[in-house]
Amino acid sequence: MSQQKIAAPKGVSEYTPPRSSAFDHVRNCLIAPASKAGYQLIELPVFEDTELFKRGVGESTDVVSKEMYTFEDRGGRSITLRPEGTAGVMRSVIEHGLDRGQLPVKVWYSGQFFRAERPQAGRYRQFYQVGIEAIGLDDPAIDAEVIAIADAGFKALGLKQYRLELTSLGDAQSRTAHKVDLLKFIATLQLDEATAARAAINPLRLFDDKRDEMKKAMADAPLLVNYLSDSSREHFETVTKYLDALGISYQLNPRMVRGLDYYTGTTFEFVHDLLGAQSGIGGGGRYDGLMEQLGGQSLSGIGFGLGVDRALLAAEAEGVIGQEAFVSDLFIIPLGEGAKLQALTLAHDLRCKGVRVEIAFGDRALKGAMKGADKSGATYVIVLGESEISSGTVELKEMKSGASTSVKIDSLFEALNK
RNA sequence: GUGGACGUAGCUCAGCUGGUAGAGCACCCGGUUGUGGUCCGGGAUGUCGCGGGUUCGAGCCCCGUCGUUCACCCCA
Numbered sequence: 001m002s003q004q005k006i007a008a009p010k011g012v013s014e015y016t017p018p019r020s021s022a023f024d025h026v027r028n029c030l031i032a033p034a035s036k037a038g039y040q041l042i043e044l045p046v047f048e049d050t051e052l053f054k055r056g057v058g059e060s061t062d063v064v065s066k067e068m069y070t071f072e073d074r075g076g077r078s079i080t081l082r083p084e085g086t087a088g089v090m091r092s093v094i095e096h097g098l099d100r101g102q103l104p105v106k107v108w109y110s111g112q113f114f115r116a117e118r119p120q121a122g123r124y125r126q127f128y129q130v131g132i133e134a135i136g137l138d139d140p141a142i143d144a145e146v147i148a149i150a151d152a153g154f155k156a157l158g159l160k161q162y163r164l165e166l167t168s169l170g171d172a173q174s175r176t177a178h179k180v181d182l183l184k185f186i187a188t189l190q191l192d193e194a195t196a197a198r199a200a201i202n203p204l205r206l207f208d209d210k211r212d213e214m215k216k217a218m219a220d221a222p223l224l225v226n227y228l229s230d231s232s233r234e235h236f237e238t239v240t241k242y243l244d245a246l247g248i249s250y251q252l253n254p255r256m257v258r259g260l261d262y263y264t265g266t267t268f269e270f271v272h273d274l275l276g277a278q279s280g281i282g283g284g285g286r287y288d289g290l291m292e293q294l295g296g297q298s299l300s301g302i303g304f305g306l307g308v309d310r311a312l313l314a315a316e317a318e319g320v321i322g323q324e325a326f327v328s329d330l331f332i333i334p335l336g337e338g339a340k341l342q343a344l345t346l347a348h349d350l351r352c353k354g355v356r357v358e359i360a361f362g363d364r365a366l367k368g369a370m371k372g373a374d375k376s377g378a379t380y381v382i383v384l385g386e387s388e389i390s391s392g393t394v395e396l397k398e399m400k401s402g403a404s405t406s407v408k409i410d411s412l413f414e415a416l417n418k
Numbered sequence: 419g420u421g422g423a424c425g426u427a428g429c430u431c432a433g434c435u436g437g438u439a440g441a442g443c444a445c446c447c448g449g450u451u452g453u454g455g456u457c458c459g460g461g462a463u464g465u466c467g468c469g470g471g472u473u474c475g476a477g478c479c480c481c482g483u484c485g486u487u488c489a490c491c492c493c494a
Contacts, residue, residue: 007467010485062492066419084494117492118419119485129494194420198491210490259493270494280493307494335452366452374454383453399454 011119012126013309018323023128025321026157026312027110031130033152034108037145039132042107044088046114050078056087056294058261060201067115081114084260085131085305086287087294093135094296103136103299110308122278122310131284133303135291140235143266143286143302144242150282150304151248154270157311158320162272162281165253166243168236169267170228171288178227179203185221207255218255225254232265239266262287266302272310274317281314282306328358329416331378333369335385343384346409353413374399380416 008014015023035041050070057064069081082088089107092098098105110130117123132149134142147164154162169175182203191199195214198205206218228236243250250268258267267285275281284304292298315321330350334343340361347357358376360369366383373381382394388409396415397404407415 007485067492113494115493120488123493127494131494194491205492208492277489277491278493282494305494310494333453365447367448367454368446370452370454372454381453385452387452395453397453402454404453 009125011117011124013124013128018325021325022315022321022323023308023312026315027128027130027308029157030153030306030308030311031108031110032156033149034130034132037106037149039106039108039134039149042089042092042109044085044092044109044111045082046112047079047081048088048091050080052087052091052294053080053083056090056262056290057084061259061261063115063259067117069114069116083113083115085109085111085113085129086133086260086262086290086303089133089303090135090291090294090296090301093133094291094294099136099291099297099299104142104301105135106132108132120278121276122307122313124309128308129305130308131303131305133301135301136299138235138300140238140266141242143235143239144246146284146302146304147239147243147250147266147268148246148248150268150270150284150306153306154281154311157315159272159281159311159314159318160320161274161318162270162314164248164250165256165269165271166240166250167252167254167256167267168225168228168232169258169264169285170224170232171264174228174232175224175264178222178224181222181227182224189217202257204257208257223254225252236266258283258285262290262293264288264300268304270306272314272317275310275314278310280307281310325377326356327377327379328356329379330355330357330412331360331373331376331381332357333360333366333373333381333383335366335383339384339386339389342389346384346412350413350416355413355416382412 050068053064053068059065063083068083071079073079089109093105093107098107108131111128112126113129114126116125119125130153132146134146147166151164170178186199186203186206195206195209204224206214207221209215209218240250240252253269256267256269258269263285265286265288268283269280270282271279272281273279282304284302286300286302288300289298291301312321332343332347334340343359347359350357358378360372364372370381378399381397381399382388384394388394392409393406394409394412395404396407396412405415
């Protein structure tokens with residue numbers, strides 16, 4: 001009697017061989033530029049005190065108000081599976097006093113994040129992000145560096161059909177001034193109930209509405225970029241100047257909306273053309289008040305999060321990624337019980353020297369084992385049976401050409417490295 | 419959370435106006451004793467997502483449920 005099968009929880013993505021190799025490749029490409037720029041790994045818990053996200057990300061955001069996996073642990077604490085990375089990094093930096101040393105603090109992370117949304121293509125309840133944070137410096141040059149690092153990751157992957165959208169959300173004064181006028185403007189519009197509710201939570205959201213009539217209605221709405229304070233405008237102009245110098249193309253998008261409350265100043269998004277509705281493959285920006293909000297000193301920071309799942313989808317859509325299975329250098333086919341023992345020790349020995357070795361286990365017939373060797377893509381094959389063991393010599397067969405040469409078992413390593 | 423489409427072997431799918439399931443690929447075995455890729459022969463495989471209903475009879479009809487997918491919403 002077979003037991004009932006258990007399925008994975010709804011909306012999670014799983015990467016099994018051979019696609020897992022492509023996933024791994026994407027993740028490595030995306031984060032490699034960060035370590036070249038001196039960012040160091042920070043490894044954090046996937047669950048945190050719920051309060052961290054309420055205070056850090058903002059209670060009014062959709063992410064916090066309706067998409068968090070929150071539960072009570074056995075000690076009665078409210079715990080939440082992390083929905084994003086920045087808040088946790090800030091918490092850890094403050095907790096361990098990383099900001100007491102030389103600034104900026106530069107870290108990178110990689111891992112799973114969780115959001116209880118309705119799944120669809122490119123949107124999962126557990127998803128993977130890599131990201132970096134540079135904390136403690138206001139210099140526009142670091143804004144440009146952070147953006148350049150993200151862009152380098154996508155380029156390293158081979159992506160072409162994406163664009164960088166850029167804007168500035170300004171400082172607190174800029175936003176306050178703009179909000180007054182925006183609310184006045186919105187008051188003149190006829191909004192349905194759901195839209196009005198969204199506007200009440202965050203009036204900027206209306207800029208993001210996909211309906212044509214709303215786009216038309218918002219065409220003349222006051223734009224935040226026109227309300228930037230002198231220092232904000234100057235900072236942003238310097239960032240774009242640096243990006244120009246770096247040869248990184250971007251589109252100014254004054255209507256960009258970000259879903260997390262902590263963003264200020266320079267804000268950006270990477271959007272891919274072939275992905276459908278969930279087209280954002282990465283995004284980030286500056287966050288001036290976050291650290292203080294979380295009980296730390298008043299330092300600003302900037303960072304990004306890149307979606308590994310979506311970058312993989314994008315790479316597949318562009319056809320710039322393949323799946324590579326593990327390929328061994330040597331495939332050993334043991335014949336008989338005694339040979340199996342020999343194969344085991346021989347493989348172990350060669351692996352210690354760095355050779356990739358696989359063994360055909362399971363007492364398959366020679367023909368079947370050869371077939372297996374062929375499919376594995378192994379470069380060389382040896383058959384290990386009675387005669388080979390007693391003579392101490394094997395036939396080293398190169399699969400591609402089919403040619404084989406006699407080699408002493410003791411000098412296999414040397415023969416393989418010729 | 420809202421709306422639409424879909425759910426048949428490991429994979430891609432077929433299954434006529436309802437009569438108790440098929441193809442290709444993949445997999446396994448063999449084509450004379452210990453050497454793969456082609457070819458030939460043979461073989462295994464499904465509670466037709468799950469539960470209920472209509473019917474003499476349902477993979478095909480109805481309801482529910484779970485899942486996937488597309489859009490809204492949101493965002494990576």
